[in-house]
Amino acid sequence: MVTVIVTERLSMRFPRVTALDRLSLDIGPGVTGLVGSNGAGKSTLIKILLGLTPATEGRASVLGLDVATRGGEIRERVGYMPEHDCLPPDVSATEFVVHMARMSGLPPTAARERTADTLRHVGLYEERYRPIGGYSTGMKQRVKLAQALVHDPRLVFLDEPTNGLDPVGRDEMLGLIRRIHTDFGISVLVTSHLLGELERTCDHVVVIDGGSLLRSSSTSEFTRTTTTLAVEVTDSDEHPDGTAALRERLTAAGAVFQRATEEGLPGAGHILLVEAAGEETYDLVRDTVAELGLGLVRMEQRRHHIAEVFRPEAAEHGAEQPTEGQPR
Ligand SMILES: Nc1ncnc2c1ncn2[C@@H]1O[C@H](COP(=O)(O)OP(=O)(O)OP(=O)(O)O)[C@@H](O)[C@H]1O
Numbered sequence: 001m002v003t004v005i006v007t008e009r010l011s012m013r014f015p016r017v018t019a020l021d022r023l024s025l026d027i028g029p030g031v032t033g034l035v036g037s038n039g040a041g042k043s044t045l046i047k048i049l050l051g052l053t054p055a056t057e058g059r060a061s062v063l064g065l066d067v068a069t070r071g072g073e074i075r076e077r078v079g080y081m082p083e084h085d086c087l088p089p090d091v092s093a094t095e096f097v098v099h100m101a102r103m104s105g106l107p108p109t110a111a112r113e114r115t116a117d118t119l120r121h122v123g124l125y126e127e128r129y130r131p132i133g134g135y136s137t138g139m140k141q142r143v144k145l146a147q148a149l150v151h152d153p154r155l156v157f158l159d160e161p162t163n164g165l166d167p168v169g170r171d172e173m174l175g176l177i178r179r180i181h182t183d184f185g186i187s188v189l190v191t192s193h194l195l196g197e198l199e200r201t202c203d204h205v206v207v208i209d210g211g212s213l214l215r216s217s218s219t220s221e222f223t224r225t226t227t228t229l230a231v232e233v234t235d236s237d238e239h240p241d242g243t244a245a246l247r248e249r250l251t252a253a254g255a256v257f258q259r260a261t262e263e264g265l266p267g268a269g270h271i272l273l274v275e276a277a278g279e280e281t282y283d284l285v286r287d288t289v290a291e292l293g294l295g296l297v298r299m300e301q302r303r304h305h306i307a308e309v310f311r312p313e314a315a316e317h318g319a320e321q322p323t324e325g326q327p328r
Pocket residue numbers: 014015017018019036037038039040041042043044045083160193
């Protein structure tokens with residue numbers, strides 16, 4: 001496999017803190033999530049990979065270029081969306097992104113064309129001529145994303161791109177990130193402190209904690225299917241609470257239920273999680289729903305959510321609380 005980022009025993013020690021501790025990674029093309037709590041070392045890693053900060057120990061390369069000696073070439077080929085607000089308030093998105101394109105070496109006409117295309121891609125239209133100071137957080141995040149993409153990089157580093165966004169804005173941003181790879185073939189390294197939000201967006205997830213590698217695997221490994229069936233039924237005149245009627249009948253037939261982990265989410269009260277012993281459990285559910293005269297809305301094998309991999313007790317007992325980090 002082609003490697004996009006390689007680090008070998010990479011360490012970054014500040015006088016009081018070890019931000020990275022002998023971190024060894026091997027990241028291929030596609031969308032990779034870099035997850036860690038605040039202070040785990042994500043931003044520090046990005047700065048080292050861009051060749052902006054020298055590491056204390058170890059080595060790293062990006063697109064085959066050594067970060068210690070070829071930072072300039074790396075920055076020509078890599079886009080960077082920083083975490084914090086860094087936009088000038090009194091210029092428009094168009095002026096700012098054209099400026100960044102010119103800084104990257106694009107001639108004036110190409111810079112204007114690429115700016116228009118990129119701002120359209122990130123979903124900024126008429127607003128692009130207004131001063132950035134009046135933008136919402138979501139619009140500012142889009143400008144930051146546009147400036148990272150305008151010089152047509154092969155790889156982008158996105159540092160906490162969903163920070164400060166509401167759920168809709170977050171979903172839209174995650175969709176945009178996915179399309180950076182599918183539409184343009186650009187590889188993405190995206191950081192987040194929310195494990196759950198990366199499961200639909202990333203091909204691969206790397207988890208760091210205290211500057212060390214906790215886990216690195218493909219998202220499908222994280223989200224493998226479980227033996228739990230999620231069943232949802234409609235109510236009927238005869239059974240005004242169809243879910244309760246089905247639960248009662250299935251319990252009598254010996255079915256084992258898990259506590260719903262979707263508690264608190266819309267419609268969660270109508271989802272039954274049945275432990276599937278085999279094909280016969282599917283048949284039992286189908287036949288019981290038919291006997292009760294209910295409508296079967298869905299019956300599907302449930303997948304693990306990434307967050308559960310790190311909190312196995314939550315997956316086992318169904319005791320997880322919906323938190324900010326939970327997938328919706
Ligand atoms: N220039 C610096 N001087 C001293 N300590 C630093 C410096 N930069 C980062 N640190 C420390 O290194 C650790 C890792 O910081 P880093 O910003 O890389 O974490 P992070 O995972 O990106 O978290 P966040 O999302 O909160 O930015 C933190 O304890 C931070 O305080």
